[in-house]
Amino acid sequence: MIDRFIQICKEANLNITPQRIVIYKELLNHHEHPDAETIYRRVKEQFPTISLATIYKTLDTFVKIGLLSPFRSGAGTTRYDTNIEHHHHLVCIHCDKVIDISHDALANLPIESLPLEDFQVINHQVEIKGVCGDCQKKSKQTMKSQTTN
Amino acid sequence: MIDRFIQICKEANLNITPQRIVIYKELLNHHEHPDAETIYRRVKEQFPTISLATIYKTLDTFVKIGLLSPFRSGAGTTRYDTNIEHHHHLVCIHCDKVIDISHDALANLPIESLPLEDFQVINHQVEIKGVCGDCQKKSKQTMKSQTTN
DNA sequence: GTAGATGCAAAATGTTTGCTCTAAT
DNA sequence: ATTAGAGCAAACATTTTGCATCTAC
Numbered sequence: 001m002i003d004r005f006i007q008i009c010k011e012a013n014l015n016i017t018p019q020r021i022v023i024y025k026e027l028l029n030h031h032e033h034p035d036a037e038t039i040y041r042r043v044k045e046q047f048p049t050i051s052l053a054t055i056y057k058t059l060d061t062f063v064k065i066g067l068l069s070p071f072r073s074g075a076g077t078t079r080y081d082t083n084i085e086h087h088h089h090l091v092c093i094h095c096d097k098v099i100d101i102s103h104d105a106l107a108n109l110p111i112e113s114l115p116l117e118d119f120q121v122i123n124h125q126v127e128i129k130g131v132c133g134d135c136q137k138k139s140k141q142t143m144k145s146q147t148t149n
Numbered sequence: 150m151i152d153r154f155i156q157i158c159k160e161a162n163l164n165i166t167p168q169r170i171v172i173y174k175e176l177l178n179h180h181e182h183p184d185a186e187t188i189y190r191r192v193k194e195q196f197p198t199i200s201l202a203t204i205y206k207t208l209d210t211f212v213k214i215g216l217l218s219p220f221r222s223g224a225g226t227t228r229y230d231t232n233i234e235h236h237h238h239l240v241c242i243h244c245d246k247v248i249d250i251s252h253d254a255l256a257n258l259p260i261e262s263l264p265l266e267d268f269q270v271i272n273h274q275v276e277i278k279g280v281c282g283d284c285q286k287k288s289k290q291t292m293k294s295q296t297t298n
Numbered sequence: 299g300t301a302g303a304t305g306c307a308a309a310a311t312g313t314t315t316g317c318t319c320t321a322a323t
Numbered sequence: 324a325t326t327a328g329a330g331c332a333a334a335c336a337t338t339t340t341g342c343a344t345c346t347a348c
Contacts, residue, residue: 013327014327014328015321015322015323015326015327015328016322016323017321017322017327017328017329018321019328019329020328035312036312036313037311037312049329049330050329050330051329051330051331052313052330053313053314053315053329053330053331053332054328054329054330056312056313056314057314057328057329058328058329060314061328072221072222072223072225073221074221076221076227076311076312076337076338077311077312077313078225078312078313090265090268092268093271099268101263101265103263103264105258105259105262105263106258106263109254109255109258109275110254111277113254114250114252114254114255115252116239116250116277117282118281118282118285119239119241119248119277119279119280119281119282120279120280120281120285121277121278121279122242122278122279122280123277123278123279124275124276124277124278125275125276125278126258126273126274126275126276127273127274127275127276128260128265128268128270128272128273129270129271129272129273129274130268130269130270130271130272131268131269131271132267132268132269133266133267133268136267136269162302163302163303164301164302164303164346164347164348165347165348166302166303166304166346166347168303168304169303184337185337185338186336186337198304198305199304199305200304200305200306201305201338202304202305202306202307202338202339202340203303203304203305205337205338205339206303206304206339207303209339225312225313225336225337226336226337226338227337227338
């Protein structure tokens, strides 16, 4: 687990620092596509002297060595996905939650048969927008309280 | 053309101001998913007293009445798409160019048959990442000049 | 005349950078 | 001992906000 991380760092000629370890562990434990600020808040509890700049630099480093993939959320922050396999996203338009989904029907799109002219394809990702279960419950509750008031 | 715009504004109870007209015309004339800054630079040529804040507020307004759809580019700005029909994107990883594509094979994904549990789907969009024709040409030129030097 | 829009400047975000000091190797 | 990395503060880029002024209706 953490051994794999140390392995990857060594291969990339990166020093193994306590900051990098604590950030990596945090990423392993939570899979809800956090942004830098969120990671900072959480990591600070175990490592109070860590700085936000270190979080940004470390996330950047992790992206470069292929440990994370970044994406832009609708809310305007860069978020980080520990899942670097080919997968797709369910994005909640209310709470901005992102749920990973892997499915052959999305993986095997007939991209080659599209009229893309001179565009050279590397990969594709499907983003499915909608409302997550939690937000559906919340909006039902709101509607209920609105009609009873 | 501009009549349709006036129509939509009236329906939404929006005043028709010269600023809104010039921004809308700019959006009609260029379809390459500009960000606020780009629109500002262009619009300022015809309307030098316009402010960037007005651009932001106007784009926001246009999104709210369904005239534009916003999306976040990898480069970190919000970009605006005048194409509000169901369509998909080719994104160049080098120059961040975004090319629209519409195709049945992408429109008719079997979303309903996916195991989404309690996620309520609204729509989906496919993002195809790769290298655009222009950037392919540029990198070939660079490689050529590197080998001859 | 009045509500709503503009333009300015200031503030708020999110992120990056330069530099000194510290720690991993 | 050397070099990479951490932490701080300052800079930067993008976007939002408050408010006084102006303008479409």
